[in-house]
Amino acid sequence: MINLRNLERDLELIRQKSPLVHNITNYVVMNNTANALLAIGASPVMAHALDEVGEMAGLASSLVLNIGTLEQSWVEAMIIAGKKATERKIPVIFDPVGAGATSYRTTVCWRILEECRPSVIRGNASEIMALRNAGVQTKGVDSTEASHSALASAKELALQTGVVVVISGETDYITDGKMVETVCNGSRMMAKVTGMGCTATAITGAFAAVNPNMMEASTHAMVIMGIAGEIAAAQSRGNGSLQMNFLDELCNITIDTVSAKLKQTEEL
Amino acid sequence: MINLRNLERDLELIRQKSPLVHNITNYVVMNNTANALLAIGASPVMAHALDEVGEMAGLASSLVLNIGTLEQSWVEAMIIAGKKATERKIPVIFDPVGAGATSYRTTVCWRILEECRPSVIRGNASEIMALRNAGVQTKGVDSTEASHSALASAKELALQTGVVVVISGETDYITDGKMVETVCNGSRMMAKVTGMGCTATAITGAFAAVNPNMMEASTHAMVIMGIAGEIAAAQSRGNGSLQMNFLDELCNITIDTVSAKLKQTEEL
Amino acid sequence: MINLRNLERDLELIRQKSPLVHNITNYVVMNNTANALLAIGASPVMAHALDEVGEMAGLASSLVLNIGTLEQSWVEAMIIAGKKATERKIPVIFDPVGAGATSYRTTVCWRILEECRPSVIRGNASEIMALRNAGVQTKGVDSTEASHSALASAKELALQTGVVVVISGETDYITDGKMVETVCNGSRMMAKVTGMGCTATAITGAFAAVNPNMMEASTHAMVIMGIAGEIAAAQSRGNGSLQMNFLDELCNITIDTVSAKLKQTEEL
Numbered sequence: 001m002i003n004l005r006n007l008e009r010d011l012e013l014i015r016q017k018s019p020l021v022h023n024i025t026n027y028v029v030m031n032n033t034a035n036a037l038l039a040i041g042a043s044p045v046m047a048h049a050l051d052e053v054g055e056m057a058g059l060a061s062s063l064v065l066n067i068g069t070l071e072q073s074w075v076e077a078m079i080i081a082g083k084k085a086t087e088r089k090i091p092v093i094f095d096p097v098g099a100g101a102t103s104y105r106t107t108v109c110w111r112i113l114e115e116c117r118p119s120v121i122r123g124n125a126s127e128i129m130a131l132r133n134a135g136v137q138t139k140g141v142d143s144t145e146a147s148h149s150a151l152a153s154a155k156e157l158a159l160q161t162g163v164v165v166v167i168s169g170e171t172d173y174i175t176d177g178k179m180v181e182t183v184c185n186g187s188r189m190m191a192k193v194t195g196m197g198c199t200a201t202a203i204t205g206a207f208a209a210v211n212p213n214m215m216e217a218s219t220h221a222m223v224i225m226g227i228a229g230e231i232a233a234a235q236s237r238g239n240g241s242l243q244m245n246f247l248d249e250l251c252n253i254t255i256d257t258v259s260a261k262l263k264q265t266e267e268l
Numbered sequence: 269m270i271n272l273r274n275l276e277r278d279l280e281l282i283r284q285k286s287p288l289v290h291n292i293t294n295y296v297v298m299n300n301t302a303n304a305l306l307a308i309g310a311s312p313v314m315a316h317a318l319d320e321v322g323e324m325a326g327l328a329s330s331l332v333l334n335i336g337t338l339e340q341s342w343v344e345a346m347i348i349a350g351k352k353a354t355e356r357k358i359p360v361i362f363d364p365v366g367a368g369a370t371s372y373r374t375t376v377c378w379r380i381l382e383e384c385r386p387s388v389i390r391g392n393a394s395e396i397m398a399l400r401n402a403g404v405q406t407k408g409v410d411s412t413e414a415s416h417s418a419l420a421s422a423k424e425l426a427l428q429t430g431v432v433v434v435i436s437g438e439t440d441y442i443t444d445g446k447m448v449e450t451v452c453n454g455s456r457m458m459a460k461v462t463g464m465g466c467t468a469t470a471i472t473g474a475f476a477a478v479n480p481n482m483m484e485a486s487t488h489a490m491v492i493m494g495i496a497g498e499i500a501a502a503q504s505r506g507n508g509s510l511q512m513n514f515l516d517e518l519c520n521i522t523i524d525t526v527s528a529k530l531k532q533t534e535e536l
Numbered sequence: 537m538i539n540l541r542n543l544e545r546d547l548e549l550i551r552q553k554s555p556l557v558h559n560i561t562n563y564v565v566m567n568n569t570a571n572a573l574l575a576i577g578a579s580p581v582m583a584h585a586l587d588e589v590g591e592m593a594g595l596a597s598s599l600v601l602n603i604g605t606l607e608q609s610w611v612e613a614m615i616i617a618g619k620k621a622t623e624r625k626i627p628v629i630f631d632p633v634g635a636g637a638t639s640y641r642t643t644v645c646w647r648i649l650e651e652c653r654p655s656v657i658r659g660n661a662s663e664i665m666a667l668r669n670a671g672v673q674t675k676g677v678d679s680t681e682a683s684h685s686a687l688a689s690a691k692e693l694a695l696q697t698g699v700v701v702v703i704s705g706e707t708d709y710i711t712d713g714k715m716v717e718t719v720c721n722g723s724r725m726m727a728k729v730t731g732m733g734c735t736a737t738a739i740t741g742a743f744a745a746v747n748p749n750m751m752e753a754s755t756h757a758m759v760i761m762g763i764a765g766e767i768a769a770a771q772s773r774g775n776g777s778l779q780m781n782f783l784d785e786l787c788n789i790t791i792d793t794v795s796a797k798l799k800q801t802e803e804l
Contacts, residue, residue: 020676028298028314030564030605034730039775044730045634045676046564049607052640059637059676069298071317071341073607098313101327104320140288140313140327192519194302194312239307240515247776251728296566296582337566339585339609366581369595372588408556408581408595460787462570462580507575508783 001264002181007220008255010211015041019061019209022085023202024048024078026068026097029195032243033064033202039250040224042206053077057084061209064202065116067108068097068141068195075108082116091208091217094118094163095201100130100138113161119214121157122166122201125150132157142191147171151180164214168200171265172222174215181219184263185226187233193243200225203250227261228253269532270449275488276523278479283309287329287477290353291470292316292346294336294365297463300511301332301470307518308492310474316345325349329477330358332470333384335376336365336409336463343376350384359476359485362386362431363469368398368406381429387482389425390434390469393418400425410459415439419448432482436468439533440490442483449487452531453494455501461511468493471518495529496521537800538717543756544791546747551577555597555745558621559738560584560614562604562633565731568779569600569738575786576760578742584613593617597745598626600738601652603644604633604677604731611644618652627744627753630654630699631737636666636674649697655750657693658702658737661686668693678727683707687716700750704736707801708758710751717755720799721762723769729779736761739786763797764789 020043025033030046037044047056050073057063063085065078085092094116096109109131112118121131124143132153137144147169154165158177167173172183190196203225207217232245288311293301298314305312315324318341325331331353333346353360362384364377377399380386389399392411400421405412415437422433426445435441440451458464471493475485500513556579561569566582573580583592586609593599599621601614621628630652632645645667648654657667660679668689673680683705690701694713703709708719726732739761743753768781 018678022676026314027295027563028302031299031567031730034564035728035775035779038728038730043676043678045637046562046605047634047638048605049640051608052638055638055640056676069314069316072319098315101313102315102320102323104317104323140290140311140324142286142311192303192306194299194306236516238516238519239303240512240519243303243515244512244776244780247779248772248774251774251776294582295563296570299567337582337584340587366583369581370583370588370591372585372591408558408579408592410554410579460571460574462567462574504784506784506787507571508780508787511571511783512780 002219002223002262004255004259006216007223007258010207010220011255013210014206017210018043019206020045020059021062021064021205021209022047022056022060023064024074024081025064025066025198028068029198032195033199035247036199036250037202037206039247040203040206048074048077050077053081054084057081058088060090062091062093062205064093064205065112066095066097066198066201067105068198070108078112079115082112086117091119091214092116093120093201093205093208095198096121096123096127096131098138098141099123099127101140106130118163119208120164120166120204120218122168122204124197125167125169128157128165128167129153143169147173164218166218166222168197172226174219174222176215179215181215182265183222183226184265185223185261186229189233189242190229192239223258223262224253227258230261270487270491270530272523272527274484275491275526278475278488279523281478282474285478286311287474288313288327289330289332289473289477290315290324290328290349291332292342292349293332293334293466296336297466300463301467303515304467304518305470305474307515308471308474316342318345318348321345321349322352325352326356328358330473331360332473333360333380334363334365334466334469335373336466338376346380347383350380354385359387359482360384361388361469361473361476363466364389364391364395364399366406366409367391367395369408374398386431387476388432388434388472388486390436390472392465393435393437396425396433396435397421415441432486434486434490436465440494442487442490444483447483449483450533451490451494452533453491453498453529455498457501457510458497460507491526491530492521495526498529538755538759538798540791540795542752543759543794546743546756547791549746550742553746554579555742556581556595557598557600557741557745558583558592558596559600560610560617561600561602561734564604565734568731569735571783572735572786573738573742575783576739576742584610586613586616589613589617590620593620594624596626598741599628600741601628601648602631602633602734602737603641604734606644614648615651618648622653627655627750628652629656629737629741629744631734632657632659632663632667634674634677635659635663637676642666654699655744656700656702656740656754658704658740660733661703661705664693664701664703665689683709700754702754702758704733708762710755710758712751715751717751718801719758719762720801721759721766721797723766725769725778726765728775759794759798760789763794766797
């Protein structure tokens with residue numbers, strides 16, 4: 001279960017140190033994930049040129065790789081940045097967007113897992129199952145499965161790769177293959193905002209930049225996402241206002257709000 | 269004139285089936301068009317890598333091609349995806365953004381028309397006239413002409429290519445070269461939000477995914493765009509809030525709203 | 537000090553003529569900068585293909601170059617468009633995003649300065665100091681220095697290159713190396729919205745399109761940015777609503793608002 005003092009400490013560290021989070025991510029969400037990182041207190045940079053991506057990863061406190069709109073030269077940039085990050089021992093957070101939708105995506109995911117050695121993988125149920133060859137077909141970038149269906153795959157993937165795996169969905173699961181944390185916050189409306197998953201991955205990058213415990217950092221990120229999303233959804237008429245209110249909530253979230261709203265479950 | 273029962277059926281089908289709409293579109297609007305597709309109930313995917321674009325089009329229920337920020341490799345991706353879509357007989361919706369502004373754009377448009385055989389073309393008046401070599405100069409991506417000026421070009425283009433042509437503007441015209449439907453909803457403020465036209469094209473992709481009658485699907489899309497935009501504009505102080513309110517209205521639009529607000533004209 | 541009649545004239549000219557502003561800019565901000573240009577009354581176009589970028593710059597009233605997510609082919613496009621703009625004597629506004637963060641960015645900046653001969657450079661303090669080799673390390677794309685720290689570098693850079701240099705920050709400084717204008721409007725919250733600096737550069741493109749006096753055009757742009765941002769921030773709970781309210785304020789700003797809110801300082 002979550003230690004609220006540690007979560008409070010991480011939030012304060014992000015806001016004090018404003019860690020540089022280097023993102024190589026997709027076109028659809030760049031604006032939102034940059035704003036989400038600014039809202040929580042981090043300093044985002046988006047850079048993908050082969051000529052600078054290693055140097056930029058050399059300055060960063062964490063690296064976020066997201067294949068949402070991948071193509072060959074971007075994948076090469078991810079590999080270079082990922083290797084630099086691994087060499088520097090800064091955390092690499094990987095978002096396998098659309099794994100299982102096309103064979104190219106699945107292949108690229110495996111290449112990144114092998115060459116960049118991420119610290120955390122965050123995906124929806126279909127994506128995580130696809131990475132375990134669990135014979136699921138991802139529908140574009142949307143999950144076709146409930147999050148608990150992917151828990152076995154997530155545990156296996158975590159054990160196999162030594163990575164913390166996060167499945168986001170109605171309940172979020174965070175596992176290193178042995179322990180499992182859950183977060184039951186959030187709102188169904190969040191799935192109506194494009195790139196909410198990508199934003200969760202970016203926010204994980206902010207927490208991982210200040211907390212070397214990847215299970216804890218990832219869980220903290222999912223708690224903050226879920227609670228900010230839940231409060232924002234309650235004020236929103238549709239996905240337009242939700243996208244805006246979510247950023248506002250991220251700006252204002254405090255440990256008292258988290259303490260009042262946190263929902264976990266032990267039932268696995 | 270519009271059959272409201274058919275429009276209601278299409279809206280329900282989109283919300284029930286959540287069809288996968290594959291977009292190869294421009295950087296400016298990706299976030300908004302993805303959110304608009306989610307708002308109406310569809311499932312958007314943005315993918316342009318040569319390595320996967322055929323496979324992704326192979327999963328989709330419709331394909332949206334938009335040249336707003338085109339370049340060579342993206343055009344190749346559009347051709348591959350377009351051919352796959354034609355082969356699978358799923359509808360291809362084409363947005364000739366900025367046709368007539370540069371000779372490169374006009375040339376690419378003709379290549380896409382010939383090689384991808386779209387089902388629907390949606391553009392502003394200048395763009396549609398440029399495709400008919402009507403000697404108009406598009407001002408960047410904005411129209412220099414009122415929508416009715418392009419009606420003759422639209423009809424000719426439709427007859428020549430067998431495509432349904434949509435001119436959006438103060439009055440929207442939808443034609444297969446013989447019949448013409450009109451939609452008079454909307455608000456002038458919509459032209460102040462970047463990519464509203466691109467969003468109309470994407471929404472047409474959602475309707476075309478569930479309705480094989482392209483005249484009807486395109487008209488339904490323009491009705492929904494116009495009415496959601498009109499209601500949103502009445503609540504908005506500027507283009508920032510209009511962009512947000514428009515998405516919220518798309519999320520909440522019902523056949524009763526459409527029935528109360530619909531404005532068509534028979535005067536051509 | 538600012539001549540309010542000239543500012544009013546520029547605002548009216550932008551709204552009447554709706555000048556075409558050609559942007560080669562970064563993925564993160566394209567949507568916002570296009571909307572900001574529409575809000576103020578200009579007509580934005582984003583185009584970067586080597587096949588059309590010269591022709592598009594040939595139609596435009598000003599050109600905005602922004603290296604936020606640069607890569608080789610985009611830099612080539614900037615050079616081609618920049619040369620065309622210089623040949624046509626339309627103003628080139630340059631945003632050296634992240635100069636000083638990586639050596640690649642700094643090198644590209646110098647290439648653009650030499651080959652495109654911009655009329656205005658707008659950056660944050662770190663970026664401007666980096667262009668003068670002032671031994672500062674930019675933190676990704678965020679400044680590590682207060683704006684006044686860069687004033688000496690800005691003046692030297694302006695004298696060396698013949699360019700008007702704008703440092704944005706809590707106080708904005710606009711200098712041609714001899715004169716210095718200041719603008720003290722704005723809000724600290726603006727730094728929480730990604731791409732606010734890029735938007736300032738784009739808005740400078742709109743003013744430079746209608747006013748050949750680059751000192752004045754740049755100062756007008758910074759006044760409008762600062763006042764719209766300040767009013768928007770006072771109504772906003774976080775960076776989500778600020779991004780939206782800022783666009784709404786740009787749509788509605790009048791010379792009376794400017795006159796009531798303008799803050800300058802003579803103390804340098």
